[in-house]
Amino acid sequence: MSLQEGASAEAWFKLDQKDGRLAMGGPWTIAESARLDRELNALKLSSNITEIDASKISRLDSSGAWLLLRTRRALEAAGAKISNFSLPELYQPLLKNLDQPRKLEPHRSRIPPGFRGRLYKIGRATVHAGTQAIEMLAYLGRVTVETGEAIIKPRGNLRLAAMFHQVEETGINALPIVGLLAFLIGIVLAYQGADQLKRFSAEVFTINLLGVGVLRELGGLITAIIVAGRSGSAFTATIGTMRVNDEIDAMQTMGLNTVDNLVLPRILGLVIALPLLTLYSDIMAMIGGAFMCYFQLGITIPAFLRQLHEAVTVNTMLVGLVKAPVFAFVIALIGCYEGFQVERNAASVGLLTTRSVVESIFMIIVLDAAFSIVFSVLGI
């Protein structure tokens, strides 16, 4: 306990059991309150205290006043009758301001501690996942119906300009990055394949590996993942920001259908762009592979093409390409759906954009696996 009476640099208090008097002094301020709190908590309060003499307090702020008030309340709770309470006139209003009847419970987290807390979190996450799945399904239904209607019996609700803007944004503007990555994938695959197959003197089958691997699986998968990261996130961020700014509400009050105006152009635009982008990435990967085969294995371009012709058929490529519109639909659907889930704060946009990308990539890989199973059952 600090007992430097008279020194004003530090706050102090002194309990005189004999006289039943608690004296306080010095600056009772926020800088001192951590220490005062510890020392006051260690203090044994007894009911024979009748006087609190705070007249030597040189400075009081609301933290200090709270500690003073808390001590007085604790004394009263312990059965003490405070008959004498002195505090400089200057600080009376502050104490009065704080001393209002109010339930001052310690702050309690909404989540109970320990095992129950964990159970609570699991339950909440399960309910959340379930609700989201149902909402997503409802959304999928609505969008499918509206997409179908827009295509089968167009009633002028197809925003062609917006749709082609999306084709440009998600397709044409993605050409450099998709092309470069596909080219590099081709190179890496050819290089690694050649390295392994050389041991069996089967270098020429590098081209088979490349052809089947890229055209059937990798080309479509890599392109879809890049587009999910590039355009799916942009969909969520754009629509989400519109929600934060009340633009979505404004559209609805003007009688503009949000699905027609925001979702359909994105879905259809991406469904057009992604297969084309996949085809382009297949070609770039083949060029990368041919490039590597020429320098690493000395296979000339005509020889490369002849071997490729032997290895793959048009069907191989179609199997790869047929998945692209499905991937595109899923990416755009998730991107738009998560955009509409954004709440009215900035943090929510970031959170849902991340979630949109993770969900799209997850769904792309799950769907790819599903396609593999279906194709193998069908014997394609």
Add this chain to the structure above:
Amino acid sequence: MVGEAGNRQLLRRALAGTEKKDDAEIIKLRGLVNGFGNKVLHDHIDLDVHRGEILGVVGGSGAGKSVLLRTIIGLNQQVDGTVEVFGQRITGDMDSPAMRYLEMRWGVLFQEGALFSSQTVIENIQVPLREYTEMSQSLMDEIAEVKLAMVGLPCDAGDKYPSELSGGMKKRAGLARALALDPELLFLDEPTAGLDPISANQFDELVNGLQKALGLTVFMVTHDIDTLRAVTDRIAVLVNKKLVIGTIDELRQNKDPWIQDYFSGVRGRAALAEMDTEAH
């Protein structure tokens, strides 16, 4: 960056500074010039804000009220002139020890509250406590509750996130955070804008009450003529790139057309008529 021990030292010093009351001018502007590109906002402005007073700043839209506030708290670098707060020059370096020392002695309420959206109200209030003091968690919880009570927020608001609060509650929560370190100087940027008249009145009373209880000095940017009437001691009008300073009665005698318009427009007249009947 200053370490935690350094922070405590600074806080001690900051509070020791409050005990000597020699610096009567809390804010001192001399020859302040602000502008963007060719546009001059403030042309050699002088201003003194004294300890314990509430100063209101008014001016037309785009007159540079918020820029003035931001310049005083160091968020905007002036073109020319000096700004002193507690006798300390304001520099643009918000992390320098000299500035941190000031940042502990003032509280700022931004227009929309500027609460950290990823934290609950209680956690928001505890941010400065955690940074600058070594309080135990239970004491921090108690202090946060005290601040909530001071600004008139119910207990259950403490566990809410800013997105779950109404505009008025956000402002109160922002004020509670600004008051966390018991500052002597409070900056308020349009504290009643966007509030309904009843909430605005309550906010005025709150600021008045806190000012009396804590002996605060308040620098307030506002458009609300009711707030000006109810709360401020003096008013600084930003007009023609200069400040015209006076009490509300002095300003009503001023011949400047904008000031005339401001205080004798329909809204102004109604609020001031009420004031006159009260006086009689």
